Structure formats: C-alpha cells, structure tokens
Amino acid sequence: DADVTQTPRNRITKTGKRIMLECSQTKGHDRMYWYRQDPGLGLRLIYYSFDVKDINKGEISDGYSVSRQAQAKFSLSLESAIPNQTALYFCATSDLRLEYNEQFFGPGTRLTVL
Amino acid sequence: GQNIDQPTEMTATEGAIVQINCTYQTSGFNGLFWYQQHAGEAPTFLSYNVLDGLEEKGRFSSFLSRSKGYSYLLLKELQMKDSASYLCAVRDGDYKLSFGAGTTVTVRA
Numbered sequence: 001d002a003d004v005t006q007t008p009r010n011r012i013t014k015t016g017k018r019i020m021l022e023c024s025q026t027k028g029h030d031r032m033y034w035y036r037q038d039p040g041l042g043l044r045l046i047y048y049s050f051d052v053k054d055i056n057k058g059e060i061s062d063g064y065s066v067s068r069q070a071q072a073k074f075s076l077s078l079e080s081a082i083p084n085q086t087a088l089y090f091c092a093t094s095d096l097r098l099e100y101n102e103q104f105f106g107p108g109t110r111l112t113v114l
Numbered sequence: 115g116q117n118i119d120q121p122t123e124m125t126a127t128e129g130a131i132v133q134i135n136c137t138y139q140t141s142g143f144n145g146l147f148w149y150q151q152h153a154g155e156a157p158t159f160l161s162y163n164v165l166d167g168l169e170e171k172g173r174f175s176s177f178l179s180r181s182k183g184y185s186y187l188l189l190k191e192l193q194m195k196d197s198a199s200y201l202c203a204v205r206d207g208d209y210k211l212s213f214g215a216g217t218t219v220t221v222r223a
Contacts, residue, residue: 042215090156105156
C-alpha cells in the first residue's frame with residue numbers, strides 16, 4: 001500500500017542537540033507538510049512544500065528548518081533543541097489530483113527534549 | 115489566520131447519536147475537513163465540505179454553513195470504536211489547513 005512513513009518513531013534528546021526527523025512517502029504526492037501536536041493546542045503547521053526545492057514557512061517555523069531534496073522525502077531539523085519543542089510531530093502529504101486534496105498523515109514521531 | 119473552536123470533550127452511549135460543533139473565523143475559506151484521531155495514532159480523513167449543506171457518508175454526516183462560519187459532524191449509531199478525537203480543520207486560499215484543538219468523544223457501554 002502507498003504510505004507515509006516517519007523515522008524515528010520516538011526520540012529522547014538533550015537541550016542543545018541537533019535533531020533530524022525524516023518523512024518518506026510512496027503515494028507520489030507533490031505536497032508535503034510538517035505539523036506539531038501539543039495537548040490542548042491541536043495540530044500546528046511548521047513548514048510545507050508544494051514541490052521539490054519549494055519551502056514555505058507555516059504558523060510556527062522559528063527554531064526549525066526543512067529540506068525537500070526529492071519528491072518522496074521531507075526532512076525536519078531542530079538545529080538546537082529546547083524543552084518546549086517536546087511534542088508529537090506529524091508529516092502529511094496531499095496532491096491536487098485528489099478529489100478533495102485531503103491530507104494523509106504519517107504515524108508521528110514523539111520527541112522529548114530534556 | 116483562522117480561529118477555530120470546538121468543544122473539548124463529549125460523552126455518549128453506545129448506539130446513540132452525537133453532534134460535534136465547530137465554529138470558525140477565517141481570512142480565507144477553501145473548504146472544511148473533519149479528521150478522526152485515535153489516541154497515539156495519526157489523524158485520518160473523514161469528510162469534506164466546501165458548499166453549504168449536508169454531506170452523508172455512512173454513519174457519519176457533516177454540515178456546513180459558510181455564512182455562519184459553522185460546521186458540525188454527526189456520528190450516528192455510536193460504536194465503542196468511535197471513541198477518539200475529532201478534529202475540525204479549515205483550508206485557506208493557499209491550501210494550508212488550520213486545525214481546531216479537537217473534541218474527545220468517549221463512547222460508554
């Protein structure tokens with residue numbers, strides 16, 4: 001089945017460390033997104049990309065960077081992790097060819113920054 | 115930006131009906147989505163409305179009134195597996211989604 005995968009699924013790290021979260025998809029979708037989810041706040045958009053080399057800031061991009069080197073891969077980096085970046089991170093994909101251009105989510109990465 | 119409000123929690127009995135309301139204030143509107151999210155899992159797409167009215171899909175229906183900035187998700191014949199969070203999301207003209215905080219529905223036997 002075409003899918004959206006995220007690695008790692010869980011990560012514990014220390015303040016100041018550089019962290020990279022990976023997202024891969026076999027759906028052939030053009031558009032990819034990174035969100036974080038915090039209790040009581042819902043999903044918030046960090047960055048999004050509509051094509052290879054296209055990068056756009058979302059609602060909460062400070063402290064994060066992304067890379068889209070291939071259609072199937074979208075990486076999220078935390079250059080110097082801080083405790084308030086502890087959250088559940090989701091990658092998502094979509095495509096204008098879909099009937100509703102709905103987004104499909106990966107399984108999530110639970111990140112803890114100590 | 116978008117301001118999206120939905121109740122935090124709802125409880126209902128197996129076999130009953132539950133209606134989850136969502137109100138939004140938007141700087142641009144290009145459709146409204148409902149997603150279901152079980153604890154610890156990814157959100158999954160449930161329904162989409164872009165025109166006023168009711169969309170029915172099996173036990174789930176979704177309604178939209180653009181003039182009132184209002185939507186609801188109706189879950190009928192509730193089953194235990196429907197216990198989950200339900201996320202209302204509004205899409206803007208740039209195809210970005212803004213999500214509400216989610217409504218946790220608990221189904222009791």
